[in-house]
Amino acid sequence: MELCINENTVFVPDALDIAIKNGRLSHAVILDGSGSDERYAVARYIARSLVCRGKQKPCGECSDCIKAESSSHPDIYEYSGGETARSFSVDKIREIRAQAYIIPNEADRKVFILRNVSSMSEQAQNALLKVLEEPPAFVTFILECGSKSMLLPTVLSRSSVYSLGDEKTGGADPEKLQKAKETAKAIVLAACKPGEINLLKATAVFEKDKELLRLCLPEIKCILGAALRQKYTDKKENETASALSEALSASRLLSMINAVDNCSSAIKRNANHNLLITKLCCELSANN
Numbered sequence: 001m002e003l004c005i006n007e008n009t010v011f012v013p014d015a016l017d018i019a020i021k022n023g024r025l026s027h028a029v030i031l032d033g034s035g036s037d038e039r040y041a042v043a044r045y046i047a048r049s050l051v052c053r054g055k056q057k058p059c060g061e062c063s064d065c066i067k068a069e070s071s072s073h074p075d076i077y078e079y080s081g082g083e084t085a086r087s088f089s090v091d092k093i094r095e096i097r098a099q100a101y102i103i104p105n106e107a108d109r110k111v112f113i114l115r116n117v118s119s120m121s122e123q124a125q126n127a128l129l130k131v132l133e134e135p136p137a138f139v140t141f142i143l144e145c146g147s148k149s150m151l152l153p154t155v156l157s158r159s160s161v162y163s164l165g166d167e168k169t170g171g172a173d174p175e176k177l178q179k180a181k182e183t184a185k186a187i188v189l190a191a192c193k194p195g196e197i198n199l200l201k202a203t204a205v206f207e208k209d210k211e212l213l214r215l216c217l218p219e220i221k222c223i224l225g226a227a228l229r230q231k232y233t234d235k236k237e238n239e240t241a242s243a244l245s246e247a248l249s250a251s252r253l254l255s256m257i258n259a260v261d262n263c264s265s266a267i268k269r270n271a272n273h274n275l276l277i278t279k280l281c282c283e284l285s286a287n288n
Contacts, residue, residue, distance in 0.1 A: 012042055016162045020049045020057065026160035027135045030151070031144040034164035036116070039144035042164060043113045044068070046142055047076045051107035060254045060261070064107050069225070070232035074105040077112045081119030088120040093127040100131055100139050110139050117143045118150035125152045132158045180212060184219035185240050191256065191284040192247045199281050206277050213277070214267055221260045228253045259283035 019025045029046065031039045048058035048068040058065050067073040079096060081088025096112060104110045120128070132141065132155065141159075145151065148161055183205060190198035206213040226241035231250045236242050244253065263280050 012045060013162050013164065016042075016046075019160070020046060025050070025140065027139065028132050028141045028159035029143065030117075030148055030156070030159045030161045031142065032148040032161055032163045033146070036144075036146070038164060040113075040115065043115075043142045043144050046140075047073075047111040047113060050109045050111050050140055051075055053107075060258045061251070066250065066254070069228060072232065073107070075107040075110045077110070078115065079112065080115035081117065086119065086121040086124070088114075088117060088124055090121065090124040090127050093120070093124045097127070097131045101136055104138055108138065110136075112139065112141045114141060114143045116145060118145040118147065120151075122152065125155050129154055129158070176212065177215060180215035180219050183212065184216050184223060187216070187220055187284070188223050188240060188244055192244065196281060196285045199285055203277055203281055207274065210273055213273075214264075217260050217264050217267075221257055224253050224257045224260070228257070256284055 016025075016029075025046070031042055033039075045058070048065055050057075051064040051068055051073055052058040053062045053064055054060075058068070060069070064073060068076055077096075077099065079088075079092055081092075096114070100110065100112065102110075117125075128141075129152070131139075135141070143151075143155075143159065148156060148163075183202070186202045187199065190202040193199075206216070223238075223240050223244065226237040227244035227248070228250060230236060230241060230245040231253070248256075259280060262283075263276055266276055266279075
């Protein structure tokens with residue numbers, strides 16, 4: 001599974017994605033390695049999956065997914081420590097513990113994203129341990145840190161640890177990545193225009209370049225996600241996303257994001273390449 005954050009591709013570990021899809025995710029997850037933005041992107045992906053009411057999680061279409069994407073879901077909580085040691089205070093952990101035992105407002109689950117937990121003191125980690133040992137059945141904790149070595153062995157033993165490592169681009173060279181970004185912009189802009197001719201021209205480059213398609217999909221999703229967020233906030237992330245946000249409805253943007261996810265999954269199943277391109281054009285087309 002690939003995500004996009006700040007124009008970078010983030011790879012979700014297969015074991016984590018399988019656990020989410022099969023509903024077997026641990027009550028406590030630790031995301032270790034990579035960069036802070038990348039860990040946060042994966043944490044939000046997990047949170048959306050947990051509150052989603054659709055069959056394929058996250059579906060990107062239900063009200064819970066829409067609220068989660070716009071950071072306005074009442075059952076997803078975010079807490080963060082600072083950059084300095086012990087800045088994630090024990091008082092904040094006590095607040096989290098108290099909130100954890102209150103039943104969810106709308107979703108079936110309550111999700112706590114705890115950022116930069118390596119800044120927790122030993123006292124704060126021991127305070128967190130109390131709720132990790134006997135958590136409410138409806139709660140999931142997502143802890144992210146640069147290195148799990150900063151956490152107590154007792155915290156690690158009660159959590160499932162997933163390393164994101166340093167893999168962000170799948171080994172692609174910079175020129176290829178830049179081409180993927182440019183192609184993604186051309187595709188989403190073509191998708192706003194009536195008819196499919198512009199979209200077909202923009203995607204023609206994929207016919208003899210499977211690798212470019214793989215790299216381009218998360219870039220497309222990144223732009224669509226930025227356009228969707230702009231629907232619910234005043235933040236303008238880039239000109240392409242702004243153009244899409246003005247031209248397309250939220251439901252259309254969600255449908256396009258879902259189409260990109262489906263295409264990514266089909267690539268992993270080794271689906272017919274040319275049929276994939278045709279299906280993607282059809283689902284991204286403004287005619288739909």
